Amino acid sequence: MDDLAGRAAFCIRSMKDEGLDRAECVLRASRTHELNLDAGEISLLRTTEDISLSMTGILDGREGTTSINRTDDASILEAAAVTMLNACASEPDTANDISPAQPPASFDKGPEEPDLETMYDRMREFLDRTRRAYPSLILEQVILDFTSVRKHYANSNGVDLASRRGFYSFSPMFTSKEGADTSSFNYAGVSMSGLDRELHLYGTIDDRMRESTEQVRSREFSGKFTGDLLMTPECLEDFMDMTCMYLSDYPMIKGTSIFRDSLGTPVASPGLTVRSRPSWEGLAQGYFITPDGFTAGDTTIIEDGVLRSFMLSLYGSNKTGKDRSASSGGALVVEPGESSYRELVSSVKRGILICRFSGGMPSENGDFSGVAKNSYYMEDGKIAYPVREVMVSGNLRSLLKEIRGISRERVDSGDSIMPWVLAGGVTVFGK
Structure with a gap:
């Protein structure tokens, strides 16, 4: 979805038309490219998209909220009416408010698109290196993904804020096994703006995997x-x-x-x-x-x-x-x-x-x-x-x-x- 600003403005108009004194909305659109490794093998590459719209209105100190995942005119108009009904049904609270007027602003951070080839190469590199370094470690599931998130906030005081963020996330889940001895489940996670290094070098991922191999023979403690x-x-x-x-x-x-x-x-x-x-x-x-x-x-x-x-x-x-x-x-x-x-x-x-x-x-x-x-x-x-x-x-x-x-x-x-x-x-x- 491209016109977040236009949809946000329509939300505010719709709530004001319902008679709400103050109105705000948050529109969030994300796209995730996800590479999965299951049971030790790279198994899935998929792209998912998500959109969410949260609307809040205030009438005489009474606040109503509604959340939907559609942004067509009919859905927004219906949600505005529901927001009004919810506000009328709530208790008044003088602390309910929306942010005051402030200059419009737009922010941008991180890559706009994923490097899918490097994602695959880094995942394969991680798998091969893990097998060499930690032969007793079992990779249960590993996810490497890239997410681009766009967000737009608007309210009836004229506030108009927009942002876009792009980032990679890496999360391996694992156990270790030697004979009849098994470690407890563990995981690690990290986010990064690029894929400049081998994946095990980010955060404490390598430390957690090494520790997993040590923990196959953990001891109970008494006292x-x-x-x-x-x-x-x-x-x-x-x-x-x-x-x-x-x-x-x-x-x-x-x-x-x-x-x-x-x-x-x-x-x-x-x-x-x-x-x-x-x-x-x-x-x-x-x-x-x-x-x-x-x-x-x-x-x-x-x-x-x-x-x-x-x-x-x-x-x-x-x-x-x-x-x-x-x-x-x-x-x-x-x-x-x-x-x-x-x-x-x-x-x-x-x-x-x-x-x-x-x-x-x-x-x-x-x-x-x-x-x-x-x-x-x-x-x-x-x-x-x-x-x-x-x-x-x-x-x-x-x-x-x-x-x-x-x-x-x-x-x-x-x-x-x-x-x-x-x-x-x-x-x-x-x-």
Whole structure:
């Protein structure tokens, strides 16, 4: 679909014609070229297209929304009428609003079309290299794709924002097997703007595959101790996402956020600086337009341990009276520390190198508990052996305060840049 701007303008007119005071729409069109490897063989090349249209209208403070996947006139007119009905049926809320007038803007990032020949060559190269380097590793499924996404936001205040992004994504899923011994399932993922290097060199893909071959003979751990958690970049991103969740609309509006009264005060060790950089060229992923209708900007969330910003949308800002965030979250970049990864390892008396955390969201007070998947027991400054059926628990706020080291090395996954981070005071227990 080519005329996103025209379709967006028609959406706004249709909702205004229904009698809505304020109206906004988000139109998203994507095309994905996907190359699949199943059971060790390249098996499929396909192209998929997707279009979605989200419409929101406000009448006397009452908000209605409708989402459809068609953009013809009749479908839009019908959706506008449904939006009006939904608004009339909702409760009034003075915090409901749309973004104010701002200059029109258009953004463009990444390749426009895939290099299909290079995609195939890189996939074949990856398959051949994996068989040589890790003969015990079984590639369950591997996906290499290229996605081009166009997005258009418009509202009745005259806001008109457009963006196009193109990027590659690579995701292998695997296990390892030696005789009767099998590792647990694992996966890795990365996004990139080009295919300049062999696929195993991006992110931590090669590390995760090597670890899978080591984990065929993982050990159960018995007992319980309080020790250190050395978080890999992937696992750190999970914990940073948990942190940002407490800064977002729902817990802030509800008043249950563990950080609700902490703006401008230390919430982590002094070495931790976390930023959200959605439009930065240094990340293959990211975004240019926020869901609430603004041009996305950088946000410093934590600076040298001090909380600098909540992650509130326009609605959250109106509801709480606190500043709206220029970013909608994600695209996280954690600044490097002063220690090497090896120095962090050598400083651990007893703990877990946690590569994947499997657990629900923390409770309202920040308590978390989950399984340390594909992880390692550490003792006396060394990575001792891979473990299974090991649980870790702690408190997120305490964990941030207990950070003892941040690595100089960082990993670019395409949608974040993360170091290794060492923190203490975590409870580890096995069977």
